[in-house]
Every structure is written in structure tokens, then in C-alpha cells.
Amino acid sequence: MPELPEVEIAARRVSAAVAGARVESVLAPGMVTMKTFDPPLDALAGRQIGGVRRRGKMFVAEFGDLSLLIHLMSAGRLQVWDKRASLRDRASRLLVRLDGGRELRLREFGTQQRAWAKLLPADAVEADEAVAKLGPDAWPELPPGEFAELMDQSHHLHPLLRDQRTISGIGRSWVDEILWTARLSPFKKASDLEQDERERLRGACAERLGAALDHYEDVIGATVPDKLPMPLQVHRRAGEDCPRCGTRIEAIHFKDYVMCYCPEEQTGGRVLKDRRLSKLLK
Numbered sequence: 001m002p003e004l005p006e007v008e009i010a011a012r013r014v015s016a017a018v019a020g021a022r023v024e025s026v027l028a029p030g031m032v033t034m035k036t037f038d039p040p041l042d043a044l045a046g047r048q049i050g051g052v053r054r055r056g057k058m059f060v061a062e063f064g065d066l067s068l069l070i071h072l073m074s075a076g077r078l079q080v081w082d083k084r085a086s087l088r089d090r091a092s093r094l095l096v097r098l099d100g101g102r103e104l105r106l107r108e109f110g111t112q113q114r115a116w117a118k119l120l121p122a123d124a125v126e127a128d129e130a131v132a133k134l135g136p137d138a139w140p141e142l143p144p145g146e147f148a149e150l151m152d153q154s155h156h157l158h159p160l161l162r163d164q165r166t167i168s169g170i171g172r173s174w175v176d177e178i179l180w181t182a183r184l185s186p187f188k189k190a191s192d193l194e195q196d197e198r199e200r201l202r203g204a205c206a207e208r209l210g211a212a213l214d215h216y217e218d219v220i221g222a223t224v225p226d227k228l229p230m231p232l233q234v235h236r237r238a239g240e241d242c243p244r245c246g247t248r249i250e251a252i253h254f255k256d257y258v259m260c261y262c263p264e265e266q267t268g269g270r271v272l273k274d275r276r277l278s279k280l281l282k
């Protein structure tokens with residue numbers, strides 16, 4: 001799933017490409033993509049796009065007093081195309097046809113339809129349930145006091161940092177990078193953090209997400225590719241050497257994600273039990 005840096009760079013590029021364009025028509029080939037029906041999509045015809053911004057891991061495309069709130073979920077992409085989509089393109093979920101033949105297109109890979117959009121009055125976006133429940137952004141850097149309050153929960157760091165209601169923008173990829181940067185165990189309880197550990201974690205959130213965004217600004221041109229070149233150092237690198245200490249990066253496989261960490265620097269030298277592996281070996 002795209003996380004804060006991936007959604008932010010896409011919002012910047014898409015916004016630069018479409019700001020000021022006029023909408024000719026809007027289609028939703030995704031049967032379940034639109035989660036609202038009033039106002040109807042037709043209400044966007046003739047309007048100008050003000051811009052596209054990020055809210056948490058979502059996009060907000062602005063059309064005057066109406067806004068489209070878009071969530072890519074795990075396999076969606078929001079991109080600008082020079083030509084209109086073929087109506088046979090099964091990945092199309094939402095097509096905003098612009099003047100000059102261009103198209104702002106929400107696509108989704110795979111057979112599942114989980115990406116969604118809502119057309120809302122612009123002043124209702126913040127009160128929408130998907131937005132209202134979001135915690136503060138993990139980037140830019142949060143003030144120490146606010147971060148300490150967020151971490152005052154007896155949950156393990158790995159799930160807590162991915163909980164968008166606590167802090168927004170971090171998912172399965174960047175959580176591994178942030179915890180590795182802060183040299184903290186994914187299983188440490190947030191409320192057990194010493195002050196210096198909490199400060200390391202606060203800095204690591206902003207540093208890693210900010211560095212990813214800087215990297216994307218350097219390497220991504222006007223068009224956002226389907227697969228972003230993510231500057232990951234431990235996530236998806238199980239079996240490789242830790243770039244800092246050379247210890248083998250270990251992984252724990254869960255049902256729908258993999259947690260990667262450096263045992264030497266994060267778990268006191270202990271290799272944690274991989275439930276999948278131990279099940280297979282029985």
C-alpha cells in the first residue's frame with residue numbers, strides 16, 4: 001500500500017499536471033468505487049481542478065466547493081494520462097476526463113475492488129469518517145510533547161505506528177525502516193519507551209519519511225510510475241546484511257505482511273520466532 005511519501009509525491013506530481021484543467025465528464029467503471037452518490041459525479045462537469053493534495057494516505061482533488069476524496073487501498077494508482085482509457089481497461093475505477101483529451105485516472109491492479117472515492121462538499125472533507133479519525137501526520141516532525149502523548153499506549157510499536165488513528169502515513173514498509181533507524185524492537189511497548197528512545201523514534205519517523213520524499217523528488221519525473229523506486233534498507237531485505245552493522249536481517253511472516261529487523265541492533269541479539277516457519281517445520 002502506498003504510504004505517506006508515495007502518496008505525497010503522487011499528489012505533488014498529479015497536482016502540477018492537472019491544476020487549472022477543466023473537467024469534461026467523469027465516469028466510474030469501478031462498480032463499487034464511489035462510496036457517495038449525492039452530489040452525483042456529473043456535478044464535476046465544467047468545473048476546474050484547483051489541485052490535488054494529500055490527507056493521511058488519501059488524496060483530495062479539489063474542484064471549487066466540491067472535493068473528491070480518494071483512497072488507493074493496497075493496489076490503486078492515481079495518474080494523469082494523455083489519452084482516455086479504453087473502456088475495456090479492467091483496471092479503471094474512476095476516470096476524470098479533462099479538456100485537451102487528458103484524463104485523471106484511478107486504476108487498481110488485481111481482481112479485488114477496494115480502492116474507493118467519495119465526492120463531498122469541500123467543507124465536509126475534514127468531518128468525513130475516513131479523515132476525522134486520522135491521527136497527526138508522521139511527517140513533518142511532530143513536537144515532542146504531542147508525540148509522547150501519542151505513544152502513551154501499551155501497544156507494540158509495529159502495529160501502533162501503522163495505526164492511522166494514532167499517527168497517520170506509516171504502513172508496512174516504512175514502519176520497518178523507522179524502527180530500524182531508531183534501533184527499537186518492533187515488539188517493544190510504546191508506553192515502555194524511555195525518553196531518549198521516544199525521541200529517537202520521533203526523529204526517525206520524520207527523517208525516514210522526509211528522506212524518502214526527497215529521494216522521490218530527485219528521481220521521479222512528471223509522471224509517477226506504477227512502481228516507485230522505494231529507498232528501503234531493511235524492509236523486504238531479509239537474509240541480506242544490515243547496512244549498519246552487517247548482521248543478517250531477519251524476518252517474521254504474518255498473514256499479509258512481513259516484518260524485517262536487525263537482531264543485533266533491535267532485539268538485543270535475539271532472533272524472534274517466525275510463526276510461519278515454525279508451522280511449516282512441524
Ligand SMILES: [Zn+2]
Pocket residue numbers: 242243244245246247262264265
Ligand atoms: Zn544492524
